[in-house]
Amino acid sequence: MSDAYVALEDGRVVEARGRVPGRTRGELVFTTAYTGYEESLTDPSYEEQVLTFSYPLIGNYGVRDERFESDRVHPRAAVAREFTDEVVEWLADEGVPAVDHLDTRDLVTAIREGGAMKCGIAVGEGVTPEDAKAELAECKGMSEHMDIGAQVSVDASETYEPDADAPDVDAEVALIDCGAKGSIRSSLTERGATVHVLPYDTTSETVADLDPDVLFVSNGPGDPANFGAAQALVEEFVGEVPVAGICLGQQVVARALGGTTEKMDFGHRGVNQPVRDLDSGKVVMTTQNHGYTVGDPGPELDVTQVNVNDDTAEGLESDELGVLTRQYHPEANPGPHDSLGFFDDVLELVETDRARKLAASD
Numbered sequence: 001m002s003d004a005y006v007a008l009e010d011g012r013v014v015e016a017r018g019r020v021p022g023r024t025r026g027e028l029v030f031t032t033a034y035t036g037y038e039e040s041l042t043d044p045s046y047e048e049q050v051l052t053f054s055y056p057l058i059g060n061y062g063v064r065d066e067r068f069e070s071d072r073v074h075p076r077a078a079v080a081r082e083f084t085d086e087v088v089e090w091l092a093d094e095g096v097p098a099v100d101h102l103d104t105r106d107l108v109t110a111i112r113e114g115g116a117m118k119c120g121i122a123v124g125e126g127v128t129p130e131d132a133k134a135e136l137a138e139c140k141g142m143s144e145h146m147d148i149g150a151q152v153s154v155d156a157s158e159t160y161e162p163d164a165d166a167p168d169v170d171a172e173v174a175l176i177d178c179g180a181k182g183s184i185r186s187s188l189t190e191r192g193a194t195v196h197v198l199p200y201d202t203t204s205e206t207v208a209d210l211d212p213d214v215l216f217v218s219n220g221p222g223d224p225a226n227f228g229a230a231q232a233l234v235e236e237f238v239g240e241v242p243v244a245g246i247c248l249g250q251q252v253v254a255r256a257l258g259g260t261t262e263k264m265d266f267g268h269r270g271v272n273q274p275v276r277d278l279d280s281g282k283v284v285m286t287t288q289n290h291g292y293t294v295g296d297p298g299p300e301l302d303v304t305q306v307n308v309n310d311d312t313a314e315g316l317e318s319d320e321l322g323v324l325t326r327q328y329h330p331e332a333n334p335g336p337h338d339s340l341g342f343f344d345d346v347l348e349l350v351e352t353d354r355a356r357k358l359a360a361s362d
């Protein structure tokens with residue numbers, strides 16, 4: 001008898017060792033990242049998902065809150081070949097079920113072949129496969145979490161001043177918090193920007209009152225179609241104010257400008273996704289965590305970067321409208337720092353826009 005079961009949408013029930021008890025459900029996804037388990041577990045984009053680590057040993061350098069990307073663990077459950085006791089203690093404190101001692105290669109293969117799938121998990125003394133199946137039966141698809149923004153966004157706006165030793169750049173960023181990773185905000189304040197973190201459903205009046213230098217749509221969980229308020233803000237302000245976006249942010253911006261988004265078979269989650277810049281031909285390694293992608297970018301945006309593995313859109317731009325977005329995570333955390341320059345490019349967009357407005361007013 002096992003004390004943990006994972007029921008998969010393909011009909012299988014996998015036995016495991018229970019590490020943190022509980023019953024839960026979510027879309028089963030995997031990350032190939034070999035470091036950064038603290039950052040991934042606190043990344044709000046994992047809300048309503050069950051995160052499987054394909055790297056076999058998770059927790060080998062401890063748990064330090066300075067590496068957290070938000071103030072709580074977001075996946076509904078965590079799965080690995082082996083978790084260290086320190087990670088298990090952290091997940092137990094957070095009330096997040098965890099299982100290990102199962103063949104994660106098998107789970108990854110199932111997701112690669114069958115696509116992202118729902119799962120149900122039951123952990124604890126006396127649980128049965130039926131308990132996991134009962135959880136699975138209640139599991140919603142990611143697109144069905146219509147108001148997922150409310151689960152991950154700030155309730156009220158918060159303002160972050162530039163770091164004390166940052167350059168003097170005089171830029172006010174309206175960061176629409178659809179589940180923002182903390183290091184997006186800190187990447188901006190350390191470059192001298194003032195960041196206003198605004199709720200995911202902020203109205204255009206609030207943004208207009210703030211009169212920001214750039215509208216920046218953050219990463220976030222689930223289907224970008226469920227972030228209609230953020231999309232409406234982009235529709236309203238694009239062309240007047242520079243617009244930037246990361247991950248879900250890129251998807252929302254594309255939708256606002258007549259583009260489409262679609263669900264991928266199994267997504268990109270890891271820290272070594274190769275991205276080619278179409279202009280320079282240069283390839284950089286990137287951190288990614290997404291299950292949706294931009295299909296048609298719409299009439300206004302150019303695809304300027306693509307994924308080397310599957311050609312999906314990794315960067316969208318419009319010089320004319322002042323738009324710059326990335327599907328990957330330039331802030332890394334975890335992952336390679338190859339594309340940190342994105343944040344400098346966003347602040348440069350502010351400078352260009354300011355010069356353009358000044359010239360127009362002369």
Ligand SMILES: NC(=O)CC[C@H](N)C(=O)O
Nearest residue numbers: 219220222247248291292
């Ligand atoms: N990290 C993100 O912002 C993820 C974007 C979106 N939720 C997706 O899964 O594609």
